[in-house]
Amino acid sequence: MDTAGVLSGDSPRSDEEAAFLGVFADHVAGWPFEDMSLKSLRVITLVPLIVVVDVPGLSAPQGHCTLQIGYWTDGPYGTAVEGQWGDDHLLDDHLYTSDGLTVIGVDAAPEVFASFAAGWLHRQLLRPVNRHDWLKGGKVVASRWQLGDSGLVLRTQAKLPALLLRTRPADVIVRER
Numbered sequence: 502m503d504t505a506g507v508l509s510g511d512s513p514r515s516d517e518e519a520a521f522l523g524v525f526a527d528h529v530a531g532w533p534f535e536d537m538s539l540k541s542l543r544v545i546t547l548v549p550l551i552v553v554v555d556v557p558g559l560s561a562p563q564g565h566c567t568l569q570i571g572y573w574t575d576g577p578y579g580t581a582v583e584g585q586w587g588d589d590h591l592l593d594d595h596l597y598t599s600d601g602l603t604v605i606g607v608d609a610a611p612e613v614f615a616s617f618a619a620g621w622l623h624r625q626l627l628r629p630v631n632r633h634d635w636l637k638g639g640k641v642v643a644s645r646w647q648l649g650d651s652g653l654v655l656r657t658q659a660k661l662p663a664l665l666l667r668t669r670p671a672d673v674i675v676r677e678r
Contacts, residue, residue, distance in 0.1 A: 508552070510544035517574045518550050520611040521618075525552065528619030534626060549573040549581075551591055552618070556655075558678040559630060561646050564589045566656045568625050570602070570618045574611070581605040582614040584621045586648075586655055600653050630655065630678045633671035649676065 508526055513519040522544065529542065534557065545551040549571040556566050569587045574580055584602030587594045597603055602621040604614060629649030634641045643659035 508542050508544050510542075511546040513544075513550070514546055515574060517580075517611045518546075518572070521550070521572050521615045522552075524612040524615035525619050528616065528623070532623060532626075545591065547591070549576065549592075553587075553591070554622070556626070556630065556678070559646060560632060560677060561644075561656045561658070565658075566630075566646055568622055570622065572611075572614060572618065578605045580607070580609070580611075580614060582618050584618060584625070586625070586653060588656060598651075600648070600651055626678075628678075629676055632675045632677050634673040634675070635659075635669070636672040645671070646677070 508522060513522050526542075541554055541557065543553045545553065550573075552570045552572075554568050555563055556568060559566050565588050567587050567589075568584065569592055570582065570584045571592045572582050582602065582604045583592065585592065585594050586600060602617065604617050607613070631647055631649045633645040633647060635643040643657070645657045646655040647653065648655065
């Protein structure tokens with residue numbers, strides 16, 4: 502697939518990046534998510550090539566609860582792909598756990614790395630995300646977005662000190678996705 506005009510953002514810089522993005526876009530195009538389109542995926546050509554999507558259906562501020570994929574064609578360990586839950590800082594929260602994706606040291610074509618990345622992204626979009634709200638005087642003073650299965654905290658937004666979040670449970674928990 503020619504990704505120009507399909508994915509938003511930058512164009513690939515090499516044949517390897519073009520092959521990766523083409524197969525990645527082919528996978529994503531067939532997904533049944535009504536709240537996400539190919540245009541919601543942003544391509545950023547840094548080192549590595551980065552694909553970012555705001556997690557659809559969340560009330561968190563745009564850009565602050567994202568899924569991010571990095572694809573290196575000639576990184577320090579060769580070709581690699583990583584995926585993580587993140588925020589507005591790119592690829593700075595990688596976890597070597599089941600919440601993240603790490604494929605390093607595999608001698609494979611870009612299309613294989615794209616399949617790994619698309620499969621991981623698809624699985625993440627199927628996971629439950631809950632918003633935990635703390636109230637004071639009937640108004641929300643703090644919120645935390647958290648994966649419903651692993652408990653990974655994705656984003657915290659508070660008008661009060663973080664001590665409140667540690668000293669008492671949330672007053673309201675809402676499943677957002």
